[in-house]
Amino acid sequence: MSIELSRRGFCIGTVLIGFQSASSGAFAARSEDGTVRLGLVAPMSGPNARYGSFSLRGAQMAAKEINDAGGVGGRKINVLPGDSQGTPVEGVSATRRLIDQDQVDFIIGDVSSSVTLAMQPVVEDAGVLLLNAASSNPMITYKAGAGGFKWTFRNYPTDENRALIVLQYAAEKKGYTKYAVLSVDSDYGRAAIQFTKKYLPRFKSEILTEDYYKEGEVDFRSVLSKIRDSGAQAIIMYGNADSAPIVARQMMEAGIAGKIPLIGNAEFNTEKTIKAAPKALEGAIEAAAWLPGYQSERSKAFVDKFTAEYREAPNNHAYVHWETVHLLAKAIEQAKSIDREKVRAALSGIHYASAVGEVTFDDHNQARLPMILLEIEGGKPVIKGAYAAEIDYPK
Amino acid sequence: MFYTIIEQVVNGIISGSVYAIVAVGMTMIFGVLRAINFAHGEYYMLGTFGAWFAIEYFDLPYPVAVVIGVVATAVIAVVVGNLVMQRIVGASAEAGVLATLGVSLILQNTTILVFGGSYKFFSGGYIEPVSILGLTLAEQRVLIIIVGLVVFVGLELMVTYSRMGKAMRAVSQNIECCAVVGIDVRQIALWTFILGACLAALSGVLTAPVNVSVYGGMGELITFKTLPIIIMGGLGNVRGTFVAAMILGIAESLVATYVGLQFRDTVGFATLMLVLMWRPHGLFSAQARF
Numbered sequence: 001m002s003i004e005l006s007r008r009g010f011c012i013g014t015v016l017i018g019f020q021s022a023s024s025g026a027f028a029a030r031s032e033d034g035t036v037r038l039g040l041v042a043p044m045s046g047p048n049a050r051y052g053s054f055s056l057r058g059a060q061m062a063a064k065e066i067n068d069a070g071g072v073g074g075r076k077i078n079v080l081p082g083d084s085q086g087t088p089v090e091g092v093s094a095t096r097r098l099i100d101q102d103q104v105d106f107i108i109g110d111v112s113s114s115v116t117l118a119m120q121p122v123v124e125d126a127g128v129l130l131l132n133a134a135s136s137n138p139m140i141t142y143k144a145g146a147g148g149f150k151w152t153f154r155n156y157p158t159d160e161n162r163a164l165i166v167l168q169y170a171a172e173k174k175g176y177t178k179y180a181v182l183s184v185d186s187d188y189g190r191a192a193i194q195f196t197k198k199y200l201p202r203f204k205s206e207i208l209t210e211d212y213y214k215e216g217e218v219d220f221r222s223v224l225s226k227i228r229d230s231g232a233q234a235i236i237m238y239g240n241a242d243s244a245p246i247v248a249r250q251m252m253e254a255g256i257a258g259k260i261p262l263i264g265n266a267e268f269n270t271e272k273t274i275k276a277a278p279k280a281l282e283g284a285i286e287a288a289a290w291l292p293g294y295q296s297e298r299s300k301a302f303v304d305k306f307t308a309e310y311r312e313a314p315n316n317h318a319y320v321h322w323e324t325v326h327l328l329a330k331a332i333e334q335a336k337s338i339d340r341e342k343v344r345a346a347l348s349g350i351h352y353a354s355a356v357g358e359v360t361f362d363d364h365n366q367a368r369l370p371m372i373l374l375e376i377e378g379g380k381p382v383i384k385g386a387y388a389a390e391i392d393y394p395k
Numbered sequence: 396m397f398y399t400i401i402e403q404v405v406n407g408i409i410s411g412s413v414y415a416i417v418a419v420g421m422t423m424i425f426g427v428l429r430a431i432n433f434a435h436g437e438y439y440m441l442g443t444f445g446a447w448f449a450i451e452y453f454d455l456p457y458p459v460a461v462v463i464g465v466v467a468t469a470v471i472a473v474v475v476g477n478l479v480m481q482r483i484v485g486a487s488a489e490a491g492v493l494a495t496l497g498v499s500l501i502l503q504n505t506t507i508l509v510f511g512g513s514y515k516f517f518s519g520g521y522i523e524p525v526s527i528l529g530l531t532l533a534e535q536r537v538l539i540i541i542v543g544l545v546v547f548v549g550l551e552l553m554v555t556y557s558r559m560g561k562a563m564r565a566v567s568q569n570i571e572c573c574a575v576v577g578i579d580v581r582q583i584a585l586w587t588f589i590l591g592a593c594l595a596a597l598s599g600v601l602t603a604p605v606n607v608s609v610y611g612g613m614g615e616l617i618t619f620k621t622l623p624i625i626i627m628g629g630l631g632n633v634r635g636t637f638v639a640a641m642i643l644g645i646a647e648s649l650v651a652t653y654v655g656l657q658f659r660d661t662v663g664f665a666t667l668m669l670v671l672m673w674r675p676h677g678l679f680s681a682q683a684r685f
Contacts (some may be wrong), residue, residue: 047612049512185657211656216616218606219659221406222651229399242514246607253524253533253605272516276607 035078036071036338038063038325039098041109041119043086047216048240051111051317055134056081057310058318059108062325072329073336079325080104084115086215091115092122099126105340106131108324111317113137113187124149129340129347131155133324134289134317136162137191142393145365151340153347153365155324159188159238161389162265162287163195165371169384170234170263170285171203178208180232182223182247183264184239185212192238192264208232215240220247224254234263234285241267241315245276258282269374269381270315278379286381287371290319290356293383294372299355319355327352327359356386364393402530403648409536411644412543416598417617418624418636419550420591426567426631427587430483430491434475434499435595435621436614442468442596443517443603443613444506450519457519461600468596471502472589480588481581485570499614507611520604535604542601546594547637554633563587567631623667627678635679642666 040059042052056079063077071077080102082094091110098104099122106129110116116135120143123130132140132154144152170176181196183189189212200206208230211223224247227235237247244266251257261283267273268284269291292303292313302322306314314322328343330352335342352359359367370388374381421435445464449455455463479498483491521534554560566573566583573580595617603609624643628635643663651659670678 045507045512045611047514047610049507049610050514053511053513182656211651213656214660216613217656217659218602218608219406219410219647219651220656221409222403222648223656225399225402225406226652242608242610245516249522249533249605249607252522253531253536255524255531275518276516277522 034074035076036106036332037078037080037102037104038328039080039082039095039102039104039107039109040321041082041084041091041094041098041107041115042111042321043115044081044083046085046087047242048086048111050241051086051134052083054315054318055111055321058306058314058321059325061306061309061318062322062329066326066329072332073338075338077325077329082109084110084112086110086112086115088114088118092118095119095122099123099128104128105338106328106343108133108321108328110135113140113191116140117187120144120149120152123151127151127340129153129344131324131328131347133320135188137187138195138391139187139191141364141366141391145361146363147393150365151344153361153367155327155359155367155369156320157289157369157371158366158391159192160195160198160391162371163192164199164389165287165373165387166236166263166265166285167196167199167203167205168387169287169373171205173384174234174285176233176263177203177205178231178233179205180227180230180235180260181207181210181212182220182227182235182237182239183212184243185214189238193236196236207236213239213243215243217243218246220250221253224250224256227260228254228256232260234261237262237264237266239264239266241270241273244268244273248273248277248280251280252277256280261285267315268376274376274379274381281376282379284376285373286375287373287387288316289369289371290316291372291374291381291383292319293374293381294356295383296355298353302355323354327354362391364391366391398529399652400649403652404645405530405532407645407648408641409532409539409644410647411641412540413598413602414620414624414644415637415640416543416546416601417595418621418628418640419547419633420594421621422625422628422631422633422636423563423567423587424480424591425625427563427584428480428483428491430480430486430488430495431622431625432588432591433492433495433618434502434614435495435591436616436618437499437502438468438472438592438595438614439599439617440506440609440611440614441471441502442593442599443609444510444515445596446519446600446603447515447517447609448510450517451515457521457604460519461597464600465593465596469589469593472592473585475502475592476585476588481585484581484584499618503611503614510611512611515609517603517607517609522604533605535601539601542597546597547633550633559583559586620663623663627667627670629677629680632677632679635677639678 042055044052063079067076082098084091111134113135130152136159138158138160257280263285268286274281331346335346370386373384424432442464445467446460449460449463524531624639628639647662650662
């Protein structure tokens, strides 16, 4: 009896799956509905879902602004989200789904460098334009444009720039020369340290201990006591926003809060992180692509509008996705078409006035962008200036 | 040098206490139900979410939030216990694996659906550092060690002297005989499961102040830490679980310090493999029981 039942279940299941794939094929109509079909790959679930949610809201807000103003070349932008869960495997299947089933022409994504690196060959095969807005691993643009992948662009500063800028500030303004490393074990965290090492000799500095944590790690005590005993003057941390408060709290336990500051990038400057352990975050130095306190009219207008719309202040990811949708819309407008070849050409030669400065792309499809440097003083992030650095591409 | 080692051992004992409270529930559930509960970490997560919810939405003090977290988990455990776990008694091992994996997915995704997938910030607890013999620890960690000891002494007393405890041991030794002498096996299974889930929840709310971030997927990591512990401890063995949890906690702490943080998660399964090569039925069982 039970065998018969499961056989029946199997048949019904097979038929249902058949229906599903048939119907998704029938509904797919590439841009024939008069819209610009824009895929957005981001972690919508899993430990990095926070980033995905900010990214999606930023992109949707930009799409709505463009659509309300009459669309781009008369077409409305339709944002189609795909969930990468922050992992390369899921990111690739989300990208495939967007390309094959949703028939998108343009994709923005992903937040995580590991995912973006995995997406690059997929979009290259399909000839779909991938505009990255938030991954910072330098390899992404080493491989793009003149590097081979002609369909990948990045509208975000790279970790190579970030590493240099942070190190320069720490050495010149703070006099640090001895560091401990505590970064996330991903393409982002590892690459940031790799490029930090490239510039260490320039500032006569050295790394004393080097540790990488898995995403979701909650116990940093052992490593923090090791760092305390190592004689390091600062901890270089390239990590996620969600680990920063845990590390900060455990720094209090290890007795290094306020003595060995965190430097690098892991959203040290958000109110939530500072609230977790104000003493530990005092003196933290961070280089960010953008932050809500940045003083420019376009930036302030974005913060006000986003806060009013979602009753929450935007973070970096909301901003970069919002700006990138606008950038893409301008490229489509200049191309006077949604033909991917033409949009790609328009993007290569674009001069776009973003909130942090003019965006142009180099021959590796990498946007030339400044980074904003800030230090936490008296429990508040204080902007220390915007710094730009040229990328030293490997020959 | 010597001081550092002592400090790392203490760190290890603290994480060991957390693992122990979670793992003891899982090992008791295995004893009675003969099923590895892959959803065990989810009860840890649910307890933490319960407490976070109480603090965030009702502004309740931490001790009250602890009670709410555990009680909320108990309520969910009653439902899951009646709908799923009771039916696993006497079923095949595959049924147990699939059923508990399913429960894990449902609990995790329902939480994400209700509260969103993002990290939450847990603001309660006692996080000020205290100094004990030159070691600085958050007050909360001292609490974790004390609660861990109380739980284990309590469980030892319960399984040795109480009627329910004796019945649990009996069921874990021989279901058929228990049924013959009139013990309600399904009822015992249900209560063991609820107790296990509550212990996992308790561990979750105790560690939340030092782990700070709360999110839907946080249980997975705990389940996979717990698995090697209960196998090492000899499945179903309460005392063995305690020792195995401490071994893992201390080993992880030393590896994180002297080898590198990135190798920490490999310790559990590497230790497990070594132990199983030497004693295939775990460290503390005289022989394989099943």
